Amino acid sequence: MTDKTPLRIGFVPEHFSTPLHFAQKHYGLDATLIPFPSGTGHMVTAIRAGEIDVGIGLTEGWIAGLGKEEVEGDGGYRLVGTYVETPLCWAISTGANRPDIKSVSSLAGRKIGVSRIGSGSYVMGFVLADQQKWLSTASPYADTVVLHTFEKLREAVNNGDADFFMWEHFTSKKFYDAGEIRRLGEIYTPWSSWKIVASTKLTQGGALDARVKDLFGKLDQGVKHFNENQEEAVEYISTHLGYTEPDAREWLGTVKFPTHTEGVEPQVVAECVAILRKAGVLKKGKGMEPGAMTFTS
Incomplete structure (x- = not known):
């Protein structure tokens, strides 16, 4: 029997969250959106604790969380989607x-x-x-x-x-x-800046939970709405997220969301891991390898 419980989605309540807001407001995304103003590191802890099912956060935070040598069990989550294509x-x-x-x-x-x-x-x-x-x-x-x-x-x-x-x-x-x-x-960042992760509980049996698949469809609609309704985006960002209207407009020219949010390019993960190893954040031969960080059905 398919689980119909709404997903609990962790996100950072900043300007980047606008397409997610549009997905729920205009396209019926059935989910509980849980803000994490302290960022991706907090979401790593929350998804492992079972407090959220999905997280939308920074690429380097998710990858560092899985690549550390002291990670316990299966790591708690996998990369499943791409939310922002441009660097941060x-x-x-x-x-x-x-x-x-x-x-x-x-x-x-x-x-x-x-x-x-x-x-x-x-x-x-x-x-x-x-x-x-x-x-x-x-x-x-x-x-x-x-x-x-x-x-x-x-x-x-x-x-x-x-x-x-x-x-x-x-x-x-x-x-x-x-x-x-x-x-x-x-x-x-030397990589695309935002990724979507899902709890490993939603990736069991080699298939992604249907609710995550639905999330991708709704997010794709939210991104399309964002691209086609930039005045609405500016209004939302400047009245609900605490940015000035000029800053919101300037930001619009710097960001690109993917047309299709499902999936992660393996090369992006591999390159991020390589840079984090060079920087000393991760250690070669320790922790999860790049290919194991991403869910593939």
Whole structure:
């Protein structure tokens, strides 16, 4: 008998969630949408705890979660879909009044603030260190300060608990404009930025749960609606998600959602794992191999 219980879908309540909102509002997506403002790392914990069935989050967070050598059991989830095709622009931020921090190059050996261990903000710290050639030392940073939320990250770089953090550009921008934090630079993910995962309970028997298949169909409709109704998207983002209208319009020109959300390109996963191994986030020969991270029917 097919389970008719609505899926519990974890998502980050930012501008990227707009097609998901449209899928439920206009196309009858029967699901409980559960916001995770603290990001992908929190969703990794939640899906393993059975608190959500599906998660929509950052590629590097999901892959790092499965690639760690200490992962227990079957890892709890598999990559099943692609939500955003374009890379993510991570803004690098410090406190508004931190004269000791002048540039990205001055961040070596400093305290990095992250939302959670294993989150995108954590993983990208190592990618940044790799790009800046700071990985020759035992640790590129003096400390990794776990702060859980974007608000606490902003507080920490102003009170000195952390020296810098990384968060999505447009989510950070209004706080630059308000003078609360200061921008040092940016770094782009070397991969497509958002993936959809499903609990391994929904991938048993070599077949994907029908509710996840339905989700893909509804998301594809939500993406199409997003592309064809950009004024509605701007209105939703600027009135419900806390972005200014100009920032919402600017973001629209930087993002591309896939026409078909089902499926993950194996090459994307393999390349992400290779970079994370180079950056020291994952270790070769340890943890799950790239081919095992993705569900294939």
